[in-house]
Each structure stands twice: as structure tokens, then as C-alpha cells.
Amino acid sequence: MTKCIGCGAILQNTNPASEGYVKDLSNDLCERCFKIRHYNSYSMIAKDNKVYLDILDKISKTNDLLILVTDLFSLDSLEELNLKNPIILVLTKTDLIPRNTDEDKLLSKLKYNLNIVSKIAVSSKNNHNLDELYNLINTHKKSKNVYVIGYTSSGKSTLINKLIYNYGNNPYEITTSVLPSTTLDLIEVPVNDELTLIDTPGLLDEGSIILSATKEMFKVIVPKKEIKPTVIQVKTDQTIIVDNIFRIDVKKGGTLIFYLSNNLKIERFYKDIDKMKDLKKYSFTNTSDEDIIIKGLGFIKTKNISSLDIYINENIKITKRQSLM
Numbered sequence: 001m002t003k004c005i006g007c008g009a010i011l012q013n014t015n016p017a018s019e020g021y022v023k024d025l026s027n028d029l030c031e032r033c034f035k036i037r038h039y040n041s042y043s044m045i046a047k048d049n050k051v052y053l054d055i056l057d058k059i060s061k062t063n064d065l066l067i068l069v070t071d072l073f074s075l076d077s078l079e080e081l082n083l084k085n086p087i088i089l090v091l092t093k094t095d096l097i098p099r100n101t102d103e104d105k106l107l108s109k110l111k112y113n114l115n116i117v118s119k120i121a122v123s124s125k126n127n128h129n130l131d132e133l134y135n136l137i138n139t140h141k142k143s144k145n146v147y148v149i150g151y152t153s154s155g156k157s158t159l160i161n162k163l164i165y166n167y168g169n170n171p172y173e174i175t176t177s178v179l180p181s182t183t184l185d186l187i188e189v190p191v192n193d194e195l196t197l198i199d200t201p202g203l204l205d206e207g208s209i210i211l212s213a214t215k216e217m218f219k220v221i222v223p224k225k226e227i228k229p230t231v232i233q234v235k236t237d238q239t240i241i242v243d244n245i246f247r248i249d250v251k252k253g254g255t256l257i258f259y260l261s262n263n264l265k266i267e268r269f270y271k272d273i274d275k276m277k278d279l280k281k282y283s284f285t286n287t288s289d290e291d292i293i294i295k296g297l298g299f300i301k302t303k304n305i306s307s308l309d310i311y312i313n314e315n316i317k318i319t320k321r322q323s324l325m
Contacts, residue, residue: 006033008187008199052203055186056149059200060084065141067197068114069150069159072097072259073298074205075324078112085147086117088136092155095123096223098259101325109324124155124162134167137195144196145188152202153210153222153296160189160197167191207317208296209245221245221297223261229325230258230266234305239269246294246312247276254288254305259325260298280314283307289323301325 002011006029009020020030027034059066066085070078071093089110094103103121110119117140122129137146150156164170168191187199204211213221220243232240233255240248240256243264250256258266284292287302292310294300295317302308302323310318 002028003187004028004030004033006030008201052201055200056081056083056203059147059149062145062147063142065117065137065146067137067146067148067159068116069148069154069156071154072324073293073296074151074154074208075110075321078114081112081114083114086115086140086142088133088140089114089116089119090133090159091119091121092124092159094121094128095125096225096227097121098227098229098325106324109322122159124158127162127166130162130166134163141195144194145198146195147198147200149200150202151205151208154202156202157199160199163197164189164191167195205295207315209294209316210296212313212315213296220263221261223263225262227259227298228262229301230260232256232258232266232268236270239273241267241269241275244276245297246310246316247279248300249309249311250305251307255303256305257301257303257325258298259301276311279311282310282312282318284310284320287320291321291323291325293319293321295319 002025003009004011004020009030009032011020011022011025011027011030012018013022013025015021016031019032021032022030060083062085064085066083066087067090068078068081068087069090069092071091089107089112091103091107091110097106107119107121118136120129120133120136122133124130148156148160170190189197189199191197209221234250234252236252238250240250242248242258242260243266245264248256284302284305285307287305287308290302291299292302292308294310294312297316312318
């Protein structure tokens with residue numbers, strides 16, 4: 001059986017609607033990966049999260065080093081992982097984080113019930129800290145095999161491609177896309193004689209807006225450049241609507257700081273309106289120096305807010321944590 005070098009799917013020429021389809025089995029890219037790379041044409045492959053959890057279970061039975069890739073918007077989901085392997089926690093896409101962020105302070109706040117041997121913040125786009133990451137990998141790896149794991153759209157495959165380009169001796173390239181579930185199975189990538197990176201399918205972050213967003217919506221909700229936080233002082237009771245995705249009703253007396261894609265439109269209303277009140281309601285009281293997380297979209301830092309209600313699609317989950325910023 002031959003795998004697609006882009007996504008890891010087993011190549012087949014019998015069912016055009018299934019993963020791994022090629023017209024000619026001598027091709028090394030499936031048609032889906034070819035279209036993503038050359039035409040930016042994406043087709044979603046639906047898989048149950050159990051498939052990915054089974055893969056993680058097999059990985060956890062090895063003693064190999066894991067690179068756990070996450071970004072600022074999926075940090076709260078790491079608590080769900082059950083892994084015993086040594087882990088390098090990689091906070092990626094730091095080019096999107098506000099420039100005045102203290103990376104060391106941010107990393108010090110990331111504490112999980114995992115065997116984390118090191119933490120590092122990187123940017124694949126800007127080559128930020130990649131030399132240090134490569135040295136950490138070589139310091140902590142147990143064999144030449146190192147697995148790269150993370151939630152879908154966390155930047156795993158982009159990071160692997162950059163490591164191959166910087167430190168490898170082959171022209172291999174994994175298919176990447178801003179859309180979820182690009183990698184479909186394990187892909188072994190020999191970087192050099194001493195290191196093989198193994199890309200894994202991105203875990204589906206249940207409750208994330210990523211899983212239900214359309215391609216057009218992705219262009220708006222996924223930031224492409226540094227996030228400029230939007231600060232709103234709340235002096236009177238008001239309603240805030242973010243691009244018709246969610247609504248906030250907030251009482252006076254505090255501050256909200258929005259860490260979201262700057263493509264999103266934020267509107268304020270100083271009178272009662274009915275818009276979006278038929279959606280699922282989340283209520284929070286007495287929140288200060290806390291982050292309210294809209295999964296896959298971003299988060300809102302609160303300061304001295306006595307009462308806050310959020311209305312949003314029932315498929316999108318909202319959680320809360322102590323502020324990271």
C-alpha cells in the first residue's frame with residue numbers, strides 16, 4: 001500500500017469520493033492534496049475523533065518524544081489529552097500574538113498534567129526560535145522517531161515543513177491548509193539520518209467554531225497577521241455583537257479586551273435589541289483578570305465585569321480560565 005506524501009491517505013483509484021483517490025497509482029499525491037496545493041481547492045473529509053484518539057493511544061505506548069503543537073486559541077483543550085510520553089510543548093503562530101507579549105511569562109502560565117520536558121514559543125512563518133526548537137528535539141528525543149501532534153489547524157504540518165526545509169536533506173513537503181483535517185493518517189518524514197518526524201492527523205477540537213465554519217468564514221475568523229486587541233470600556237449597560245457570530249450583554253463597570261482576528265466586525269449598542277437572543281446563552285458573574293474563550297475563534301479578557309451574558313450557536317463551546325495576557 002502506498003500513501004499520499006501530502007496527507008498520508010492510502011492511495012486508491014476506485015472511489016473518487018473517498019480519501020486517497022488518484023487516477024494513476026504511480027502518482028505520489030492524491031487528487032485532494034493536488035487541488036489544495038495548486039488550486040487552493042479544499043474538500044472536507046469527515047472523520048470521527050475516535051480515529052485520531054486511537055492513533056494517540058498507539059503513540060502513547062511508545063516512549064518516543066512528542067512535539068505537542070498548540071496556538072493561543074486551543075490551549076484550554078490540552079487538558080483533555082492523556083499521554084505519558086515526554087513532550088515538548090510548542091506554542092506556535094507567535095507572529096499573530098500582540099508584539100508586546102512576554103513569551104517567557106506566557107509559557108510559565110501553561111501548566112498541564114503532562115510529562116512536559118520543555119516549552120517554547122515559535123513562529124514557522126518568521127523562523128522565530130526554530131533553531132532552539134531543533135536543539136531541544138535532539139536533546140530530548142528517545143529514538144530517531146519524533147511524533148508531532150496537536151489539534152486541527154494548530155500549525156503542525158507548516159512547522160514540519162519548515163523544519164524539513166531548514167534542517168533536512170530531502171525536498172519532502174506535507175500538504176498544508178488553513179482548513180481542518182488536511183492530514184488524514186501518519187506521515188513519516190525523514191528530516192536527516194538522525195531524525196524522522198511523524199505527522200499525525202489533527203485532533204478535532206469538539207465545540208470549536210473551526211469544525212462548522214465555511215471556507216469563506218475561515219477568511220474572516222482566522223487571523224493572518226498580528227492581532228491588535230480591541231479594548232472596550234463599559235460605562236453603561238450595553239450589547240456588543242461580533243460579526244453576527246456571537247452577542248454579549250454586559251453590565252457597566254469594567255473593561256473587555258478582545259483577542260480576535262482583526263477582520264471581525266465589532267458593533268456596540270446602547271439600547272436593548274433582540275438580535276441573536278434565540279441562540280444558546282452562557283452567563284458569567286464577577287469576572288476579573290479572566291479569559292472567556294470562544295473555542296477556535298479567540299478570547300475576551302475581562303476586568304471588573306459584574307455580569308456578562310454571551311449568546312452563540314449551540315455547537316460552539318465557551319470556557320473560562322485565568323487570564324494569560
